[in-house]
Every structure is written in C-alpha cells, then in structure tokens.
Amino acid sequence: VEKAIEWLRKKGINTAQKKSSRLASDGLVIVKIDGDKGIIIEVNAETDFVARNENFQKFCDELAFTGLKNEVQGVESLLKCKFLDSNQTVQENLTNLISKLGENVVIRRLKYINEESCSLEKYLHNSININSGKIGVLLSFKSNKINESVIEFSKNICMHIAATDPKSINIEGLDKNLVDKERSIYIEQLKSSKKPDDIIEKIVDGKIKKFCQEVCLLEQTFVMNNKLNVNECISAFNKEHEESFEIKNFVIFKLGQE
Secondary structure, X not given: OHHHHHHHHHHOHHHHHHHOOOOOOEEEEEEEEEOOEXXXXXXXXXXXXXXXXXXXXXXXXXXXXXXXXXXXXXXXXXXXXXXXXOOOEHHHXXXXXXXXXXXXXXXXXXXXXXXXXXXXXXXXXXXXXXXEEOEEEEEEEEOOOOOHHXXXXXXXXXXXXXXXXXXXXXXXXXXXXXXXXXXXXXHHHHHHHOOOHHHHXXXXXXXXXXXXXXXXXXXXXXXXXXXXXXXXXXXXXXXXXXXXXXXXXXXXXXXXXX
C-alpha cells in the first residue's frame, strides 16, 4: 500500500484526486467548427488565472478537436476517447493537467452539431483566443449560397444570441414546463388583486405572450435593429439579397450558467 501511495504521489495522481473535489466555477467556453461539424464545450477551472494559462488553453483547444474527430455526444463518451492521436484517454490527460496546474479542472458540458446540408457559424464573447471565451454561441443555418453578406449576417445573429440568451428558436419549440412555470408565477402574483378569474386569465395570457417574445429567438427584438424582431430582419435580409437564410439550431453556453 505504501509503495502504491508513493507511486501515486510521484505521478501526481493522488494530488489530482484531492483537487478534483474542489469547486471549479471559472474556465472557458470553447467553440470549434470543422466544415459541417461543430462542437461547443464548457471546461471549468477554479480561477481566471488558470483559465488564461497556456497549458489550460492548449488542453481545451485539443479537447475540442478530439470531440469533433470522435463526434462525441456527451462528456462521458469524450472522457473515454483517445486524446488527439495519443495512447492516453481524455480522462488521463485531464488528471495530468490537474496535477500540473494545481487546480481542479472539470469538463462540464458539451454539444456536438452535425446537421445535414447546414452551415455553421460561431461567436465568442470575452474571447481570449479565436476558439475560447466566457460566452460561446454555435449556430447552424441554411441558405442557398454562402457569401460575405450571409457570413456577416450569421455572425450578427450569433452576437444577438449571446446578448439575449434565447430559450428556443420559436414559440413552438419553447419548453412547455418553462411556460407552465411562468404562468403559475403570474397567477400567484395576481391572486391578491381580487380581480375576477376571467380577467386574471386574460392578464396572464398577455404576460405569457410578452414572455415568449422575450425568450424566443425569432420573436425577440433584434439587438442591431430595435425596430424589427429577428424573424422580420431575416425576411428583410432574404428579400434584399435574394437569399433563403433560415436558422436551424443554436447552442449558447455561458460560463457557470446552470
């Protein structure tokens, strides 16, 4: 047992395991695109100091490349993959990194996108390099051609998503549980108003409509043109450029967000 402990100490694994129980609430969001494949990953560290460390950033970049190469669908499958072209797994490399940096590092969540006949765009807010930042957006869209105007417009959509944090593309895609939760809150708020039930119902319906406009991407007021919502801006863009731009999917990760 003593020899085993000594071996673990020499390898730094024992220390890494102790650190793995510590809270990691800083870190980076990494977004990487390769053709029609894209991945967004949140990797947490304990401090911003480590998040700006070259070894940490290199690990994050290579981690995203590994995830893309293996088309991973979740963190558990990523941890079991061979890291880049090495014989070590991602989990083994993660353990080594924790030992080297002296802080806990956690691969918190990821989303892999590969949608047929779609193009991809990304945006990173508070970026520290071309692939990493504190907020990351990965957008998939369709258009009849890809040119400078389409690329610029798709980037503007990504920046809008980063600024407004929508919950779905449209009202139909909104989580019913989220709507029901909001409705119950509004009803509770109006209980003491002594208004008739039918009036309360109308007020609640109005509040729900406003809520959907605030959290559904196509219904939101476009941050770069506050006279139009996103859907109207897309229609105007398509008309002006004879395009068929259409949002198919998006993912936004905000560092530390539940």
